[in-house]
Amino acid sequence: MAGTDRTKKSEATVAPGPAVILVAPQLGENIGTAARAMLNFGLSDLRLVRPRDGWPNERANAAASGADLVIERARLFDTTAEAIADLDYVVATTARSRDMVKPVLTPETAARQMRQAFADGGQAGLLFGPERTGLENDDVAVADAIMMVPVNPAFASLNLAQCVLLMAYEWFKAGDDTVGERIEYLQTRPAKKEELIGFFEHLEGELDRFGFLKPLEKRPSMVRNLRNMFQRAKLTEQEVRTLRGVVAALTRRHPKGEGTPK
Template sequence: MAGTDQTRRGETPYEAGPAVILVAPQLGENIGTAARAMLNFGLTDLRLVRPRDGWPNERARAAASGADIVVDGARVFDTTAAAVADLDYVIATTARARDMVKPILTPEAAAAGLRDAVRKGGQAGLLFGPERTGLENDDLALADALMMVPVNPAFASLNLAQCVLLMSYEWHKAGDATEAARIDYQQTRPANKNELLGFFEHLETELDRFGFLKPPEKKPSMIRNLRNMFQRAALTEQEVRTLRGVVAALTRRVPKGEGPEGA
């Protein structure tokens, strides 16, 4: 997969996470793509309940696209109860409301619940049913809460791997300290106020010299507007130096008759 750092394959940077339990998965390819989705977000505990095409399954391995640690470690169970027996907190995924008195969570809230269970020293799990029918009520009865994805009600058609990917991502995001957005400054840094003020004064001096800041009564508001515009740009130190160079270049040589009075 593009973006995979092959040099880090041996580091196994996987934290303790929820088990992913697939109940009666229909195709080996479904299992493999679910395994691939899991490993993208560091989950490795895959449990299979009565896989229709048996296990091991070479089609699953091929579809996993290198997520061998998940496929090789997968465990098979005869019943859902056996698959969740060692878990302390289980969330079951469902595409429709069921006649059960259980908390119904969004993916984000479900991930927070899983994180809380693991943080308290427990073991957690995510329960997924077969694509065609979903989980049976007896399986749902084993769960502490249900999770429903808020999809388009006119086309609620997530496949198994998509659902596993969604919840693996939410799990990972709930514990990820990465900033939502950041700037890689590399060889520069954000401009400080002193540098910005130096640029503002340079620009304003030249604009005033060339008659831009008129009429006089509007000069203060024009200056504030210019400063606010450049403040929003979040300039770097290098960008401030570049802009000062631009101002200097534009005002260094002015064709006769086009400069300020007396030029």
């Protein structure tokens, strides 16, 4: 599994989260891929209501691709009511409108509402229906809200694992504090201002020597433009050393006053 850190125990990456209730799932492979999607985002409470091909299911194990924790903990129920009995807030996922007066949420809003349920000391769950038909109206009726994914209306169908993945991601994102952008420094660090200024002075000195920073009255603005350009690059310490080496290599064969290299 690409990207998996095998030095970390699965249990350490699982925190309290919403139960994922699959009502009458058809294929073991779909259960397995849903379990994999759950564990990608730290969910482990899988509940199965009348799986068509029975349970346990070897195909589910194979399709889970290492999400054994979820498969092993999966619980079996005869009815949806039994599967959600201990929950305080339940969201039913559907691709079509229902003739019911219920809040209709986006995935992002549904995740926030479930987070709030946990913050209030309760538990939450997500209801998913069979792959071909979706949830029955009777299943939707026992939910607190409906979640509909804003997708292409001409092709709105998501497979089971896709829908579970989307909601698990939104749940995880709602409690995640990862910064939107970062730079990973490998065996280096951001350049200090002292190092940047040393590079600027080195470059400007050579440009003066070869007559680039002319006419004299334009030199200050040209220097500022060069410095701003390199500042935007957010250079590392290694990159500054490399650039200084480039400048030195390009100029060392040309004694002072010899002119611009050809």
